Amino acid sequence: MKRIYLDHAATTPTHAEVVKAMLPYFTDAFGNPSSIHSYGQEAKGAVEEARTKVAELIGARSEEIIFTSGGTEADNYALKGVAYANERKGNHIITSPIEHHAMTEACKFLEKRGFRITCLPVDRYGLVDPQDVKRAITDKTILISVMHASNEVGTIEPVDEIGKIAREAGVYLHSDAVQTVGHIPVNVDELNVDLLVISAHKLYGPKGVGALYVRKGTRLVSLMHGGGQEKKRRAGTENVPAIVGLGKAVELARHDLGEEARRLSYLRDKLVKGLGERIDHIHLNGHPSQRLPNNVNVSVDFAEGESMVLNLDLEGICVSTGSACSSASLEPSHALLALGLSPEQAHGSLRFSLGRENNEEDVERVLEILPGIVAKLRAMSPLSKSIR
């Protein structure tokens, strides 16, 4: 049976070119970038080349890029790094209720240590209102953090407008751009951000590597102390093969950014339309148009997300319910609840996230298989009597 992978928001397959680019750095070019001999300099050169590529993709300078172990570390670094570096100025942080757990848990950590966190509401599409941000700023506010796009419902936030407000108020703005970098254009100056987070495995790079953009002049304390790597901002021997992989992934993404986004938007819209035509009592979650080109998130009344995922998996179709991190638990997704969905609607959610290897046939296969699964599950659900 052909397997169809529609869970690219959880992770993407590593591109063959990326693997090829990484391999020499495990074998012949294994040097430590801190060594001054030729092996070391070869590795250092590769790291710096990757840094330049990442910086170019987001309109930054290479010295503003810090490599990390992924999105989670970069989010933690941004939040805690700014919080502890600016404690004397204030202790107030503004964020949104749809952030990834890397942010929400780091916020809880800071809250227990005396920082005050304002979590703004979002509308039914998951959008933060920039005017709410403006109203929430006080003279103690040191950081605003709003993700660029939701990993769950795909809504793209008005980060540029929030950035203007942050700049006027002299407050740093951080944005988790894990789901957007490499998928839609991201430019740190256009977004007016001071800190931005990237994860390689969401853009066909390897897992366990990411980057934090830090605008020059941003006050940040380091979380990792040790050697002088990353200009003393993140100690520890660099993961050279992974960093090279991130650089290659970024280069490939840059090459076909607009074209791939258009192709995926077409498939996304076909899937949304097809699902609406074939399944009744189904609702699109997230913004109808201001959303990621590859994201379709729906709630299906009277059908459980977990059961739909498992039944689809038996047919070779891999999707998720809620986010990858929360789908292991039966807690309804905090992001879906923040949009105003009931726990039942959140439990009945399915997220399809399309990617490079998907085509129209894959979408047609979902449209052929899912209605039967939903009908079967509803037939077993006492609650669905009302619609039968």
Ligand code: PLP
């Ligand atoms: N932020 C967002 C929006 C994500 O979707 C993810 C991964 O699911 C992360 C952060 C964490 O990134 P990583 O898996 O590289 O730690």
